[in-house]
Amino acid sequence: MRVLILGGDGYLGWPTAMHLTAKGHEVAVVDNYLRRRLCREENVEPLFDVPNLHERARIWESRSGCKVRVFIGDLRRWEIMAEVFQSFIPDAIVHYAEQPSAPYSMLNRRAAALTLSNNLEITANLIFAVREWCPEAHIVKLGTMGEYGTPDIDIEEGWIDIEHKGRRDRFLYPRQAGSLYHTTKIMDTDLLWFYVRMWDLRVTDLMQGPVYGLVTEENLSELRLFPFFNYDEIFGTVLNRFVVQAVAGYPLTVYGQGGQTRGYLNIKDTLSCVRLALENPAGKGELRIFNQFTETFSVNQLAEKVKEVGDQFNLGVNINHLENPRIEKEDHYYNPAHSRLLDLGLQPHYLTDRTISEILEKILQFKERIKKEQIFRKISWN
Amino acid sequence: MRVLILGGDGYLGWPTAMHLTAKGHEVAVVDNYLRRRLCREENVEPLFDVPNLHERARIWESRSGCKVRVFIGDLRRWEIMAEVFQSFIPDAIVHYAEQPSAPYSMLNRRAAALTLSNNLEITANLIFAVREWCPEAHIVKLGTMGEYGTPDIDIEEGWIDIEHKGRRDRFLYPRQAGSLYHTTKIMDTDLLWFYVRMWDLRVTDLMQGPVYGLVTEENLSELRLFPFFNYDEIFGTVLNRFVVQAVAGYPLTVYGQGGQTRGYLNIKDTLSCVRLALENPAGKGELRIFNQFTETFSVNQLAEKVKEVGDQFNLGVNINHLENPRIEKEDHYYNPAHSRLLDLGLQPHYLTDRTISEILEKILQFKERIKKEQIFRKISWN
Numbered sequence: 001m002r003v004l005i006l007g008g009d010g011y012l013g014w015p016t017a018m019h020l021t022a023k024g025h026e027v028a029v030v031d032n033y034l035r036r037r038l039c040r041e042e043n044v045e046p047l048f049d050v051p052n053l054h055e056r057a058r059i060w061e062s063r064s065g066c067k068v069r070v071f072i073g074d075l076r077r078w079e080i081m082a083e084v085f086q087s088f089i090p091d092a093i094v095h096y097a098e099q100p101s102a103p104y105s106m107l108n109r110r111a112a113a114l115t116l117s118n119n120l121e122i123t124a125n126l127i128f129a130v131r132e133w134c135p136e137a138h139i140v141k142l143g144t145m146g147e148y149g150t151p152d153i154d155i156e157e158g159w160i161d162i163e164h165k166g167r168r169d170r171f172l173y174p175r176q177a178g179s180l181y182h183t184t185k186i187m188d189t190d191l192l193w194f195y196v197r198m199w200d201l202r203v204t205d206l207m208q209g210p211v212y213g214l215v216t217e218e219n220l221s222e223l224r225l226f227p228f229f230n231y232d233e234i235f236g237t238v239l240n241r242f243v244v245q246a247v248a249g250y251p252l253t254v255y256g257q258g259g260q261t262r263g264y265l266n267i268k269d270t271l272s273c274v275r276l277a278l279e280n281p282a283g284k285g286e287l288r289i290f291n292q293f294t295e296t297f298s299v300n301q302l303a304e305k306v307k308e309v310g311d312q313f314n315l316g317v318n319i320n321h322l323e324n325p326r327i328e329k330e331d332h333y334y335n336p337a338h339s340r341l342l343d344l345g346l347q348p349h350y351l352t353d354r355t356i357s358e359i360l361e362k363i364l365q366f367k368e369r370i371k372k373e374q375i376f377r378k379i380s381w382n
Numbered sequence: 383m384r385v386l387i388l389g390g391d392g393y394l395g396w397p398t399a400m401h402l403t404a405k406g407h408e409v410a411v412v413d414n415y416l417r418r419r420l421c422r423e424e425n426v427e428p429l430f431d432v433p434n435l436h437e438r439a440r441i442w443e444s445r446s447g448c449k450v451r452v453f454i455g456d457l458r459r460w461e462i463m464a465e466v467f468q469s470f471i472p473d474a475i476v477h478y479a480e481q482p483s484a485p486y487s488m489l490n491r492r493a494a495a496l497t498l499s500n501n502l503e504i505t506a507n508l509i510f511a512v513r514e515w516c517p518e519a520h521i522v523k524l525g526t527m528g529e530y531g532t533p534d535i536d537i538e539e540g541w542i543d544i545e546h547k548g549r550r551d552r553f554l555y556p557r558q559a560g561s562l563y564h565t566t567k568i569m570d571t572d573l574l575w576f577y578v579r580m581w582d583l584r585v586t587d588l589m590q591g592p593v594y595g596l597v598t599e600e601n602l603s604e605l606r607l608f609p610f611f612n613y614d615e616i617f618g619t620v621l622n623r624f625v626v627q628a629v630a631g632y633p634l635t636v637y638g639q640g641g642q643t644r645g646y647l648n649i650k651d652t653l654s655c656v657r658l659a660l661e662n663p664a665g666k667g668e669l670r671i672f673n674q675f676t677e678t679f680s681v682n683q684l685a686e687k688v689k690e691v692g693d694q695f696n697l698g699v700n701i702n703h704l705e706n707p708r709i710e711k712e713d714h715y716y717n718p719a720h721s722r723l724l725d726l727g728l729q730p731h732y733l734t735d736r737t738i739s740e741i742l743e744k745i746l747q748f749k750e751r752i753k754k755e756q757i758f759r760k761i762s763w764n
Contacts (some may be wrong), residue, residue, distance in 0.1 A: 078491070078495075109460070109510045112506065112510070113460075113506060116503070116506055116573075117499065117502075117503065120498060120502060120569075121495070121499065124494065124495060124498055125495075128491045128494070152550070153544060153545075153546040153547065153549040153550065154546060154547050154549065160544070160546065162535060162542070162544055163535075163545075164535040164536060164542065165535065165536050167534055167535040167536065167715070168534070168535065169534040169535050171556035171558065172558070174544070174553035175572075176553065176554070176575070177576065183572055183573060183576045186572050187569040187572055190565055190568050190569055191565060191569075193558070194559065194562065198709055198764065199764065327579070333549070381580055382581065
């Protein structure tokens with residue numbers, strides 16, 4: 001299968017490119033290095049340097065024999081999108097090309113405007129490119145569990161049957177997110193669902209929870225093939241941050257009461273989920289939605305798990321309950337469905353002490369590079 | 383009350399400015415003449431010329447003694463939005479500054495991109511301006527009944543209580559629109575609702591149906607104070623178009639079976655609804671939603687009504703069922719609530735033969751100016 005990965009330089013984009021080529025797919029990636037630029041501007045550089053995309057493709061090919069074709073450009077510009085689709089007609093597209101940080105989107109007006117325009121315009125350009133050059137292609141869009149928020153009823157996989165005053169209809173599950181970033185993902189869903197109905201597109205929306213980890217089957221032995229690893233408040237996801245904090249002797253930053261519960265998954269499972277979605281495409285005119293996580297934890301539970309493993313390494317981990325800079329419920333009902341990817345054959349890597357140790361051991365190698373001032377910036381939602 | 387009208391040059395913007403000043407409010411308008419430019423580009427000029435905003439403000443002041451302050455500029459540019467808010471701090475904002483045509487938004491990729499960026503970026507800039515300069519101000523946002531689409535259950539006013547698997551919560555009523563334009567209005571709602579929750583904004587979302595008419599209490603005697611009157615497929619609303627077609631001897635263009643049912647209102651009622659919303663503002667942290675229409679009709683019913691009145695004028699009106707260029711249900715359930723504006727005191731002007739005659743008599747004065755080639759362009763959704 002020919003797969004085009006938009007946002008192929010990111011935390012998930014590059015590991016996905018390696019994984020799909022290792023499984024025999026033909027892959028091209030596009031990126032404009034936006035994430036690198038934003039990390040530099042906000043002084044939250046990743047824990048270790050990663051080579052640029054051309055260089056990573058070269059190293060990966062020399063190690064595995066697998067080729068990844070690289071395009072560099074800003075997909076908000078139609079001529080870039082057009083150029084890519086004219087030279088690589090895909091069977092499927094994996095769309096990661098979004099500003100992916102909730103705190104970044106809440107930083108200030110310019111960051112909000114960038115998030116809004118970037119995420120919406122690229123999604124729109126993608127839809128028009130598929131319509132123009134490959135209307136049968138399958139779009140695999142990364143959504144987020146954060147689109148649902150924390151409603152007081154069970155969260156279904158994308159759709160809900162509503163009975164109201166004796167009548168009944170099926171709707172997109174109501175969405176109500178907790179950051180501007182997450183809100184742009186709701187808008188992406190609105191946009192995709194509209195054009196699916198109009199133009200019979202094939203779309204899978206993967207409502208993903210926060211991802212953790214940095215080791216995948218493809219990068220085991222070669223540091224230069226590792227993904228970006230952010231441990232800061234802006235671009236770092238919570239478990240990754242906690243492990244770095246444990247290593248750095250920085251008390252784990254739990255916001256408020258720490259009862260906030262979310263669905264999490266290992267980066268290895270992200271790769272499997274995306275591949276399973278690609279290999280079992282959505283039908284024509286279908287917006288198929290999967291909730292992509294393997295287990296739920298509260299922030300307190302994550303902190304306790306990291307403390308326990310950290311203490312096995314004699315790190316003497318402390319947990320600090322900070323005033324919550326976000327506006328969110330700290331204690332809430334949370335019962336999201338997540339059976340459809342398991343039905344497709346996902347074999348989860350659960351969050352065991354062993355998994356945390358594996359990440360922690362890697363981080364220990366870079367202990368000297370951790371900059372404590374990057375960890376907590378108190379980016380306020382208000 | 384100091385009211386800032388964004389999109390003050392439009393079909394509804396200018397009549398609203400006159401109406402509010404006539405009722406004693408202090409009003410400023412902003413516009414960048416986007417609508418005029420698009421009408422010119424697509425060769426769908428309004429039925430008669432209307433003076434520019436400065437000129438209209440001058441004429442209105444000479445007739446009524448009421449002043450309207452005029453700003454010209456593109457509100458997508460933050461510096462323009464900032465300049466306006468720095469020199470006119472409003473108590474309330476009426477936000478009409480959107481590309482308002484469904485067919486225009488379906489014309490091609492560039493028109494879709496313009497609609498998406500224009501509508502979203504201005505709404506975002508407005509939110510940030512209110513936050514910065516007048517966090518207590520009341521935003522009155524024009525939404526559209528089209529956001530709901532045509533679900534098989536009753537449409538409530540913005541919100542719905544959902545009972546699911548023995549639990550219960552309240553949500554934004556699920557939205558699923560029939561054009562890209564309408565989809566951008568869903569996104570506006572997503573955006574406003576997010577920042578209402580974050581920053582305790584006061585917002586009223588007026589989910590308006592198609593508006594008809596051109597006579598208001600303020601423009602009775604002076605043609606130069608009339609609103610834009612489009613009768614083309616792109617910017618003309620359906621009843622206005624049908625009346626012009628009757629006058630021009632052009633068979634009324636009913637799409638498909640004509641069973642499509644929507645909620646309609648007279649332009650006079652739009653002005654009252656907006657004023658009632660302004661004079662009874664939403665609370666802090668409230669997204670208040672009203673369904674803004676006074677009665678529902680199928681397209682067939684509208685065509686029959688216009689034919690009946692046209693025939694009284696000996697116009698010999700024909701009705702033509704065309705292949706539907708849109709993708710929409712032509713026969714569907716439709717039962718939307720609309721009591722909240724009535725509760726605030728709205729006195730509807732219903733669509734009587736008298737109302738249609740009033741519009742028709744005005745149009746007859748411009749019969750020679752009607753360009754038949756503007757009427758139907760067959761802009762396809764597919």
